[in-house]
Amino acid sequence: MSVYFFNVLNPQEVLIGGKPMVEQKGPFVYRKRIQKDNITFHDNGTVSYREYRTFYFEPTMSSGNESEVVTIPNMLVLGAAGMMENLPYAVRLMISATFKTFKEGPFLTKTVGELMWGYDSGLVDFLNTWLPGMLPTKGKFGLFAEFNNSNTGLFTIFTGKDDIRKIHQVDSWNGLTELNYWKTPQCNMINGTAGQMWAPFMTRESTLPFYSPDACRSMELVYQRDGKMQGIPLFRYVAPKTLFANGTDYAPNAGFCPCRQSGLLNVSSCRHNSPVFISHPHFYNADPVLLDFVQGLNPTEEEHGLFIDIHPLTGVPLNVSIRLQLNLFMKTVSGITETGKIADVVMPMIWFQESGYLDGPVLSTFHTNLVVLPAVMEFMQYGFIALGVATIIIASLLHHKFKRNEGKDGFTADENPNTSTGEKDPLLRDHQ
Structure with a gap:
């Protein structure tokens, strides 16, 4: 997992209404170890499991180390401000006084390690004591603190034993067959697989639906083009522009609102009502107006588009x-x-890329069994067909030649006038 921070260069100007200027810092690379546990097979062709994940920093693959300092908006302050906007004015004054008591400002300047995995905060301790459940963490506060050494919930998926077309499709998540975050039944549907494999024998008309607990919704990728990887044929699937479109531009997404510009997914309903939005990096595939509000962004498909x-x-x-x-x-x-x-x-604030690919002995085995052997078998198939046709032709020619030679040189006993059977010549017999 590669993480990039948007370091704010002009926080004081932002506070007086100026346009934010950011510079991208990273990547800070983490190796993600995933392990399924609590695996239980059921009689209806499903299997349940929890998938645990742990992150390990990879300094040799990173542009810097976790001690590098960056400045980003303070989610505890600015996020809470957005959440408390409609409370009575006196309550907002008290909240502001609380921020001052714990010396919490609108922007944070911390190390990458602290921002990722948590830092000590008197405000966090205060909120967890007096307003339990308000924050996603009970210890240190960090952007990825709740993801490390955690699991993605209880998945129950189909094994595909009875119907290969249902392999890896999600039957339920945490016991739910539909979500309750969104406003319409369609948006609350848990569709597709768990995102690790799909049914075989795909065509260019096939799509890739999957459920993402981190995004709190199901998503669907569409075919873009053919390709090859180490000689192995592949289909590339990408996110359609409608994935994060708002309800005005794409009516089925109205259930994910309240919306802002297209290209943003409002996840406040599953993130403790904090005004948090998910998008493609650098607002790729989003409404161009979003780029006008922030200086320092440069979206491209090669660097910021997602694909499988x-x-x-x-x-x-x-x-x-x-x-x-x-x-x-x-x-x-x-x-x-x-x-x-x-x-x-x-x-x-940040963008991250989770990437992975087949390599080493697994890729070699995959290439041998699914590319080389099928090609050899196809060649042998047509070779045997050609050999069979050639054999039939040669046999037919030999048979025809044998018959022709037999007709020229061979006489049966009935046809021989000198036979000793005493049979008369047919011409003489007919004359008689």
Whole structure:
């Protein structure tokens, strides 16, 4: 997993209504170890499991180390300000006083390690004591603190034993067959697989539906083009522009609202009502107006588009790159002086890329069994057909030649006038 931070260069200007200027810092690379546990097979052709994940920093693959310092918006302050906007003015004043007591400002300058995995905060301790359940963590507060050494929930998926077309499809998640985060039944549906493989024998009309607990919804990728990886044929699937479109531009997404510009997914309903939005990195495939509010972004498909390369015969991913960006909606909230005169802006904080690909002995075995051997078998198939046709032709020619020679040189006993049977010549007999 590669993580990129948007380091804010002008926090003081932002507080007086200026346009934020950011510079991208990273990647900070982590190796993600995934292990399934509590595996239980059921009689209805399903299996349940929990998938645990642990992250390990890879300094040799990173552009810097976890001690590097960056400045980003303070989610505890600016996020809470957005959540408390409609509370009475006196309550907002008290909240602002609380921020001052614990010396929490609108922007944080911390090390990468602290921002990722947590830092000590008196405000966090206070909130967990007096408002339990308000924050996702009970210890240190960090952007990825709740993801490390955790699991993605209890998945129950189909094994495909009875119907290969249902392999890996999600039957339920945490005992639920549908979600309750969103406003419409369609948006609350748990569709597709768990995102690790799909049914075999795919065509270019096939799609890749999967459920993502981190995004709190099901998503679907579409075919883009054919390709090859180490000689192995593949289909590339990408996110359609409608994936994060708002309800105005794409009506089926109305259930994910309240929406802002297209290209943003409002995940506040599953993130403790904090004004958090998910998008593609650098607002790729989003409404261009989002780029006008922040300086320092440059979206490209090559660097910021997500994709999954699938071997169509087996439905197994060969190369995967899932790229998402975490954004915080910031605005001025009267009574909470920490927000200053911040102009309304969807502020990018970090983006991350989870990537993986087949390599080594696994890739060699895959290539041998699913590319080389089928090619050899196909060649042998046509070779045997050609050999069979050639054998039939040669046998027919020999048979025809043998018959012709027999007709020229061979006489049977009935046809021989000198036979000793005493039979008369047929001409003489006919004359008689």
